[in-house]
Amino acid sequence: xxxxxxxxxxxxxxxxxxxxxxxxxxxxxxxxxxxxxxxxxxxxxxxxxxxxxxxxxxxxxxxxxxxxxxxxxxxxxxxxxxxxxxxxxxxxxxxxxxxxxxxxxxxxxxxxxxxxxxxxxxxxxxxxxxxxxxxxxxxxxxxxxxxxxxxxxxxxxxxxxxxxxxxxxxxxxxxxxxxxxxxxxxxxxxxxxxxxxxxxxxx
Amino acid sequence: xxxxxxxxxxxxxxxxxxxxxxxxxxxxxxxxxxxxxxxxxxxxxxxxxxxxxxxxxxxxxxxxxxxxxxxxxxxxxxxxxxxxxxxxxxxxxxxxxxxxxxxxxxxxxxxxxxxxxxxxxxxxxxxxxxxxxxxxxxxxxxxxxxxxxxxxxxxxxxxxxxxxxxxxxxxxxxxxxxxxxxxxxxxxxxxxxxxxxxxxxxx
Numbered sequence: 001x002x003x004x005x006x007x008x009x010x011x012x013x014x015x016x017x018x019x020x021x022x023x024x025x026x027x028x029x030x031x032x033x034x035x036x037x038x039x040x041x042x043x044x045x046x047x048x049x050x051x052x053x054x055x056x057x058x059x060x061x062x063x064x065x066x067x068x069x070x071x072x073x074x075x076x077x078x079x080x081x082x083x084x085x086x087x088x089x090x091x092x093x094x095x096x097x098x099x100x101x102x103x104x105x106x107x108x109x110x111x112x113x114x115x116x117x118x119x120x121x122x123x124x125x126x127x128x129x130x131x132x133x134x135x136x137x138x139x140x141x142x143x144x145x146x147x148x149x150x151x152x153x154x155x156x157x158x159x160x161x162x163x164x165x166x167x168x169x170x171x172x173x174x175x176x177x178x179x180x181x182x183x184x185x186x187x188x189x190x191x192x193x194x195x196x197x198x199x200x201x202x203x
Numbered sequence: 204x205x206x207x208x209x210x211x212x213x214x215x216x217x218x219x220x221x222x223x224x225x226x227x228x229x230x231x232x233x234x235x236x237x238x239x240x241x242x243x244x245x246x247x248x249x250x251x252x253x254x255x256x257x258x259x260x261x262x263x264x265x266x267x268x269x270x271x272x273x274x275x276x277x278x279x280x281x282x283x284x285x286x287x288x289x290x291x292x293x294x295x296x297x298x299x300x301x302x303x304x305x306x307x308x309x310x311x312x313x314x315x316x317x318x319x320x321x322x323x324x325x326x327x328x329x330x331x332x333x334x335x336x337x338x339x340x341x342x343x344x345x346x347x348x349x350x351x352x353x354x355x356x357x358x359x360x361x362x363x364x365x366x367x368x369x370x371x372x373x374x375x376x377x378x379x380x381x382x383x384x385x386x387x388x389x390x391x392x393x394x395x396x397x398x399x400x401x402x403x404x405x406x
């Protein structure tokens with residue numbers, strides 16, 4: 001399989017400033033192969049509470065920006081915390097905007113991989129399971145393997161948020177490479193929406 | 204069991220103006236026994252996106268108002284739509300505010316019942332299942348039975364949003380009465396937080 005250049009949008013499911021999930025996605029960007037680039041989405045706080053009445057009338061600015069970033073990417077990597085044995089409301093709210101209402105787009109036919117990190121022993125297993133169900137329902141093309149549940153975050157990152165644990169770095173690099181291969185495998189298969197490469201349109 | 208007066212806060216999980224879930228809760232209020240009162244919470248849109256940094260520093264006004272309404276009630280009835288085979292982000296976001304962070308309260312030790320309504324054949328079965336998991340995690344005292352999954356909403360309500368289907372009215376009345384009995388059963392059991400009756404404090 002040829003490795004075309006792949007652009008991944010990475011979305012952390014937490015708005016917390018020093019979120020471990022943001023740190024995990026920054027590490028993913030460092031560990032990506034040279035043919036794959038990852039940009040971490042920092043503006044999820046600009047996506048308002050979903051209201052179907054609003055969604056059928058207009059698209060709020062924060063959603064326009066997010067959708068634009070998604071449509072410029074070839075695939076998506078989501079890192080979710082686990083709140084109350086579940087996906088954070090903020091992350092599910094984003095999925096609702098991208099999949100419900102007359103103008104919704106962004107997830108249908110899009111290659112997506114899921115991971116997540118928590119302190120403590122559980123590693124976002126329940127949140128990731130729910131997230132996969134939501135993404136399947138919204139017709140994303142989920143990367144089937146590998147799964148990566150990152151636990152005991154407090155022992156894996158340094159104080160600056162750098163992922164220092166060697167085993168987690170290897171597993172994360174494998175996940176990122178698998179997502180890139182997944183995008184390339186699906187290209188031209190008819191399974192996925194063609195991404196809009198705004199840079200190539202402009203050139 | 205004696206039936207003391209019971210105050211229920213009813214929360215619809217959708218911000219849509221003509222939400223069937225809001226209509227279902229209004230019908231629940233009509234069908235309540237005379238010793239039970241239901242008020243439908245209309246201000247969920249004022250609860251901002253959850254951010255744990257913010258939650259540990261302050262409580263936004265929309266959350267203060269919601270928590271106050273919860274603490275004045277003896278129990279909670281939540282009606283959820285199903286978006287993407289799951290609880291709406293807006294509803295999960297509310298649960299996050301009520302259960303995470305240093306000042307969180309509102310769900311722990313509180314009697315809660317769950318229902319939900321959709322158009323189509325599925326009746327919010329997956330959303331309610333997730334919602335029960337979230338509420339269990341946040342240490343609510345869930346009403347175990349009866350369950351009520353309301354489907355084909357388009358044939359059950361009139362154009363003004365009145366619940367006209369006789370069987371659904373009977374089932375909904377049974378759910379409401381069971382929640383009232385649940386509150387009374389748990390009173391004084393040590394399982395639940397004592398609700399703050401501001402009216403009795405003021406008198």
